[in-house]
Amino acid sequence: MSRLVIVSNRVPVPEKGGAAAAAGGLAVALQAALQERGGIWMGWSGKSSGDTEPGPLHISEDGRITYALTDLTEKDVEEYYFGFANRVLWPICHYRLDLAEYGRKEMTGYFRVNRFFAHRLAPMLEPDDTIWIHDYHLIPLAAELRQMGVKNRIGFFHHIPWPPADVLFTMPVHEEIMRGLAAYDLVGFQTDHDLENFAGCLRREEMGDALGDGRFNSGDKIFKGGAYGIGIETEAFANFARKAVSHAMVHKARQSIEGRDLIIGVDRLDYSKGLTQRIDAFERFVLNNPAHQRNVTYLQVTPKSRSEVPEYEQMQRTVAEQAGRVNGALGTVDWVPIRYINRSLSRPILAGLYRLAKVGLVTPLRDGMNLVAKEYVAAQDPDDPGVLVLSRFAGAARELKGALLVNPYDIEGTANTLARALNMSLEERKERWQRMMDYLTVHDVSRWCDDFLQDLAA
Numbered sequence: 459m460s461r462l463v464i465v466s467n468r469v470p471v472p473e474k475g476g477a478a479a480a481a482g483g484l485a486v487a488l489q490a491a492l493q494e495r496g497g498i499w500m501g502w503s504g505k506s507s508g509d510t511e512p513g514p515l516h517i518s519e520d521g522r523i524t525y526a527l528t529d530l531t532e533k534d535v536e537e538y539y540f541g542f543a544n545r546v547l548w549p550i551c552h553y554r555l556d557l558a559e560y561g562r563k564e565m566t567g568y569f570r571v572n573r574f575f576a577h578r579l580a581p582m583l584e585p586d587d588t589i590w591i592h593d594y595h596l597i598p599l600a601a602e603l604r605q606m607g608v609k610n611r612i613g614f615f616h617h618i619p620w621p622p623a624d625v626l627f628t629m630p631v632h633e634e635i636m637r638g639l640a641a642y643d644l645v646g647f648q649t650d651h652d653l654e655n656f657a658g659c660l661r662r663e664e665m666g667d668a669l670g671d672g673r674f675n676s677g678d679k680i681f682k683g684g685a686y687g688i689g690i691e692t693e694a695f696a697n698f699a700r701k702a703v704s705h706a707m708v709h710k711a712r713q714s715i716e717g718r719d720l721i722i723g724v725d726r727l728d729y730s731k732g733l734t735q736r737i738d739a740f741e742r743f744v745l746n747n748p749a750h751q752r753n754v755t756y757l758q759v760t761p762k763s764r765s766e767v768p769e770y771e772q773m774q775r776t777v778a779e780q781a782g783r784v785n786g787a788l789g790t791v792d793w794v795p796i797r798y799i800n801r802s803l804s805r806p807i808l809a810g811l812y813r814l815a816k817v818g819l820v821t822p823l824r825d826g827m828n829l830v831a832k833e834y835v836a837a838q839d840p841d842d843p844g845v846l847v848l849s850r851f852a853g854a855a856r857e858l859k860g861a862l863l864v865n866p867y868d869i870e871g872t873a874n875t876l877a878r879a880l881n882m883s884l885e886e887r888k889e890r891w892q893r894m895m896d897y898l899t900v901h902d903v904s905r906w907c908d909d910f911l912q913d914l915a916a
């Protein structure tokens with residue numbers, strides 16, 4: 459088997475004495491996959507080094523993984539990560555044309571940092587390495603490597619949604635981005651819908667077409683494309699959840715809800731996650747269902763994310779104010795309806811909290827996959843499982859057929875679905891959960907990894 463070299467912007471190097479809390483699905487999923495196979499994981503260290511050229515790669519080993527991390531300059535981080543990746547590609551891929559901020563400087567910075575990554579990666583490569591590049595930060599990386607003469611197989615997985623042509627083409631450099639993808643041997647998306655959108659983008663301005671059998675052409679390039687929904691470590695997560703019941707923090711949480719029904723939401727603080735609509739829906743649910751008033755607690759775990767980006771900074775205020783307003787309006791001296799926390803919790807603790815919750819409320823306005831939805835299912839007690847209320851606009855909705863699907867823009871509809879979830883019979887809960895758990899047991903993260911790498915090798 460050829461050596462695997464993974465490249466992603468975010469690399470969660472384990473801290474000494476324990477694993478780092480990696481809030482973000484990509485990091486969590488890849489760590490599991492690479493630990494199993496062994497190989498190199500290259501990416502950004504998360505640090506910037508003033509104006510000067512970053513120093514040498516930081517190399518470290520953990521089990522079967524060799525980590526190779528590079529610092530970036532402040533200008534690089536500003537233009538490539540906060541600028542083009544998170545103020546252009548992220549909003550565009552999440553259908554938020556209104557939030558995209560195009561600047562020549564940021565676009566140039568994005569392509570420059572991709573070239574820089576290529577120069578750092580190339581000397582580490584051996585001729586039969588398989589290279590697997592991840593996510594929207596690094597789309598042009600294969601094209602840069604090819605220009606340097608790298609002939610290895612290179613795959614790309616896009617973790618976030620791929621939008622339709624009308625949305626993508628609002629981005630001034632859409633052609634360069636599409637051409638960047640054509641330099642890979644295999645391009646993977648989360649769902650069939652993303653793949654269809656991608657094919658539509660190729661066709662729209664006759665940049666290329668689908669050739670059948672999952673093959674595409676663009677210019678003189680022929681490459682493969684497919685849908686590979688990312689999974690979780692289903693069994694390990696179910697084990698965490700079983701054990702977590704005895705964890706002190708989970709125990710305290712159970713005591714403090716005093717027998718009330720727990721609804722849980724877990725999301726990075728991101729406008730794509732639909733937090734304001736979700737809080738509105740919860741408020742509507744409480745107002746419409748007096749029988750549930752005072753008998754329900756909604757816990758929203760929301761670590762801060764990308765705070766240097768103005769839209770995220772603004773969201774921190776909006777969501778905190780909204781949660782405060784709803785608590786003020788509905789709460790009583792002995793009941794706080796919403797517990798809103800901005801810390802990141804470790805996954806074993808999250809597993810225990812998911813298991814306590816009667817409802818997993820996952821309502822993004824748009825999401826590539828959403829691993830929280832899958833983790834919530836895996837964490838349930840088979841004899842008394844909770845109900846997953848899931849946005850139809852999350853990639854996970856293409857797979858988790860036992861969930862109650864909602865349109866997160868429809869506040870009244872989501873509120874009604876919450877009531878339905880809390881009133882659901884044990885028999886229906888079990889039947890729905892079993893369907894999802896059977897699926898997740900087979901389609902776990904190793905299966906995702908194997909499927910992608912097999913197609914890349916074929």
Ligand SMILES: O=P(O)(O)OC[C@H]1O[C@H](O[C@H]2O[C@H](CO)[C@@H](O)[C@H](O)[C@H]2O)[C@H](O)[C@@H](O)[C@@H]1O
Pocket residue numbers: 468481482483484485487593594617618688763764825826827828829
């Ligand atoms: O690295 P950050 O800027 O802090 O952001 C965290 C990660 O967010 C995104 O995750 C996506 O990948 C998940 C796994 O495939 C998927 O379930 C989720 O729907 C996506 O939003 C992003 O794609 C990652 O690159 C970030 O590291």
Ligand SMILES: O=c1ccn([C@@H]2O[C@H](COP(=O)(O)OP(=O)(O)O)[C@@H](O)[C@H]2O)c(=O)[nH]1
Pocket residue numbers: 479480481482483484486724725726759761801802803804805808827828829830831833
């Ligand atoms: O406090 C937290 C919140 C989230 N997560 C993890 O972060 C990932 C979030 O992935 P998801 O696909 O749901 O969304 P993303 O943040 O990647 O957009 C999941 O594995 C969560 O368990 C975590 O470890 N601690």
